[in-house]
Amino acid sequence: MLKLSWIYTLLGLFVLYAALLNLRERRWSMATFWAILACPFLFGDLILAASSAGTRWPAQAMGVGVLGLGVMAARGGLGMASDDAAAQAARRTWAQRLGNRLFVPALAIPLVTLLLVLAGPYLRWGGVPLIEDRQSTLTALGLACVIAFGAALRVTRVPVATGLGEGRRLLDALGWAALLPMLLATLGSVFATTGVGDAITALVGALIPTQSALACLIAFALGMVLFTVIMGNAFAAFPVLMAGVGLPLLVQQHGAAPAILGSIGMLTGYCGTLLTPMAANFNIVPAVLLELPDQYGVIRVQWPTALALLVVNFLLMWWLVF
């Protein structure tokens, strides 16, 4: 049975490979950075198992590693290596020779993922499902990447080392931006554990005139957006704002329809996701991937859509929930 943990191991080995190449080129901080990042993928299950068994030092060591990543990221640079004319000409030649065959491995990632997700429940080997049910989409994506890599090697006939080296080039170029989504989610967990949400709820409750349904709805909508902007994730904002404003004030006191409030309230939070650098995987990572000179380039083109949708969502809630 294929498990997500196998994909994680593979990913960990690739990150470790990037660390070793950097070590060989004497780029010490880059090498250390990737070596630390390989740990949650190579030893993640062991760390979690140790924690739930009461042994705390593995998780604490990982915590020290997180602090180390923070310090190293602050010193490291970022950005794609510049492109020279010879490489451009070589790529043109490749493109002309291979033509549309180049699309096959690229499209294999989404198509094989799709196929595995759809066919997954029916793929069995001696009664055992071929792909583990838990987080099967992620397993399917990982597997699709492996298959697509094989297809890419076949189509282009370049050595495996070249392929992995090109992957490492992209990883180095992403640098700390690759890590940011994972760290932000970590911060979300930390905020939840330390009671940041409860404190905000108490503040909002003390500040708004609760007898007005409109004031409560405005506080709810703006709270969803603001909290999402701060946390980078509407999922983190939702329970906080629902527990503080949505449920006690809007649903219980003013009789709002819970299904509509929940659904459109969450989508109001998504408008905040479009606005914030904290949602790094959607807003900062693509800016780096696309080599935009401005880190906030993606946010700059999408904020008008976000604000217009925010207004639409607010009006929809105002008309529909009461």
Add this chain to the structure above:
Amino acid sequence: MNYWPLLGVATVVAGFVLRLNPVLVVVLAGVVSGLAAGMGLGDLLAMLGDAFVGNRALLLMVMTLPVIGLLEHCGLRERARDWIASFRGLTLTRFLLSYLGLRQVLSMLGLTNVAGHAQTVRPLVAPMSQAAAERTTGTLPAAARHRVDAMAAATDNVGLFFGEDVFIALGAVLLIQGFYAQNGIELEPLTIALWALPTAIAAFVIHALRIARFQRRLEREARAAQSATTADTREPAC
């Protein structure tokens, strides 16, 4: 009520205002918020480590990098541009609208990881968008190309966000249902999902209008640049 953990939020805001490295800001904010909540160093480190490992699924996009890197080395982006440029009648608006619609429908079916910035935007959608834009504007200057790339990424985000809530078995809807269930309100996931449809449609319409305006603006800028160069013919063309 202990308000001190809010210092973590303040750290985040201050860090971004001061334009410090985001990774450093996030790590600092975690430490500040933990210490402010009265946690010991051992607990704090263990919490950071556990949470970091628990969220590792977010780095799965790294799996796509060897494939994308290898194909780009062999001219994938150049081929994507040439291929789109060979379609007559394909404009930036038509191309990005098709992608937006496709992305929304796929997300509605729960297929959120099928496309994405690493999987599809960088290798395919961005170069194709440039080629589609240049069909009506001629060769774009670098700054305009960056804006086209950014618009391609934004289109992916809008399509993903405002499609996925319509799918019942995905995070958002289950989170909403789970929250209400904990508080004694039983809801069918389907009723929650259906109320995401009006916003999904509004998102498509609003973003479609913006893409169309964006294309017109690119064309206007291109015409202005062209008339500026033809007016001043003494400048050598290069």
